[in-house]
Amino acid sequence: xxxxxxxxxxxxxxxxxxxxxxxxxxxxxxxxxxxxxxxxxxxxxxxxxxxxxxxxxxxxxxxxxxxxxxxxxxxxxxxxxxxxxxxxxxxxxxxxxxxxxxxxxxx
Ligand SMILES: [Zn+2]
Numbered sequence: 001x002x003x004x005x006x007x008x009x010x011x012x013x014x015x016x017x018x019x020x021x022x023x024x025x026x027x028x029x030x031x032x033x034x035x036x037x038x039x040x041x042x043x044x045x046x047x048x049x050x051x052x053x054x055x056x057x058x059x060x061x062x063x064x065x066x067x068x069x070x071x072x073x074x075x076x077x078x079x080x081x082x083x084x085x086x087x088x089x090x091x092x093x094x095x096x097x098x099x100x101x102x103x104x105x106x107x
Contacts, residue, residue, distance in 0.1 A: 003078045004094055018087050022099045029105060030081055033066040041065040044082055046090050062089070072101035 064081030
């Protein structure tokens with residue numbers, strides 16, 4: 001099993017694109033998430049607010065608590081919910097094998 005994009009590993013941002021199709025499919029998988037639920041949540045430690053989001057009325061750091069299994073070729077990926085946030089907000093690109101596994105994942 002390979003765990004993806006924990007906040008500590010999300011620093012490996014590569015100049016690889018994530019297509020909207022992959023993002024949308026991953027979003028669908030999390031809507032019907034089948035995976036281990038954590039005992040709590042994890043929040044993004046990459047979001048930066050210079051003077052604090054509460055003063056500006058913006059949202060606090062993104063939070064995720066779901067995980068999803070994605071079957072791959074000879075391995076199973078475990079992706080945390082915040083992978084969506086890392087992709088969308090921080091330019092994270094998961095390995096291409098994972099992106100293909102997301103597209104191939106049965107419903
Ligand atoms: Zn963030």
